[in-house]
Amino acid sequence: MKCNACGQGYSDEFNFCPFCGSYPKMFCPKCFEEVNDGGKVCSSCGSELLPFEVFKKFHDLREKALDYRDNDNYKKSTEYFEKILDVWPNVEEINFLLAEDYEFLDENDKALRQYEKLAEINPRHMGVYSRIARILIKKEEIEKAKEYLQKEHDAHPFENEHYIYSMHICFLEDDFEKANRILDRLFAIGPNEDDLLIFKINNDLNLKLVEYSQELADLNERVKEYLEKNFNLSF
Numbered sequence: 409m410k411c412n413a414c415g416q417g418y419s420d421e422f423n424f425c426p427f428c429g430s431y432p433k434m435f436c437p438k439c440f441e442e443v444n445d446g447g448k449v450c451s452s453c454g455s456e457l458l459p460f461e462v463f464k465k466f467h468d469l470r471e472k473a474l475d476y477r478d479n480d481n482y483k484k485s486t487e488y489f490e491k492i493l494d495v496w497p498n499v500e501e502i503n504f505l506l507a508e509d510y511e512f513l514d515e516n517d518k519a520l521r522q523y524e525k526l527a528e529i530n531p532r533h534m535g536v537y538s539r540i541a542r543i544l545i546k547k548e549e550i551e552k553a554k555e556y557l558q559k560e561h562d563a564h565p566f567e568n569e570h571y572i573y574s575m576h577i578c579f580l581e582d583d584f585e586k587a588n589r590i591l592d593r594l595f596a597i598g599p600n601e602d603d604l605l606i607f608k609i610n611n612d613l614n615l616k617l618v619e620y621s622q623e624l625a626d627l628n629e630r631v632k633e634y635l636e637k638n639f640n641l642s643f
């Protein structure tokens with residue numbers, strides 16, 4: 409270790425500089441906050457703190473991955489996310505982003521394993537069970553998907569995605585009465601504008617490309633009216 413205060417080198421067996429008593433400069437890879445209290449974990453989120461030099465390496469890899477991701481180069485961003493996890497395997501954000509990238513690349517089995525790993529790291533990570541369910545719906549494993557959606561609801565009853573994926577299952581099972589009841593509950597908690605807008609767009613595509621009943625059109629009209637009333641959107 410090299411002391412940030414006095415510049416002396418010392419063994420990393422010490423929690424502080426034995427020459428001047430200063431604690432090393434540490435950073436949280438999740439909160440991105442500097443911590444100099446001698447602790448080993450972030451008091452805000454519980455993540456393991458990293459020395460400045462290590463954090464800089466982590467930060468540089470993360471920035472490169474996000475740059476590729478912003479330019480829709482998911483193949484390249486996965487390479488950098490994987491490099492990060494080789495060294496810091498339990499960073500929740502990186503596990504989540506890597507799983508999303510696998511989904512964008514249509515590598516659903518890899519995405520599923522990554523989301524499952526994240527659920528092991530933090531069983532209460534918001535949205536992880538909904539994402540597992542989403543992949544299971546793609547794989548037509550509907551009953552398993554329902555189990556994970558219930559897990560998400562138990563952990564985060566006000567999270568939007570599990571309501572939306574539950575409605576998708578209702579569409580597959582031709583149970584629009586239940587889908588409308590779920591939509592009532594989603595409206596009651598105040599859905600996120602983006603989630604609801606994406607849901608409407610997907611419904612529009614289904615109504616255009618797939619043979620669905622009038623009941624889906626009626627439900628989608630309710631979504632449209634909610635968006636217009638609560639978010640001042642016009643269609």
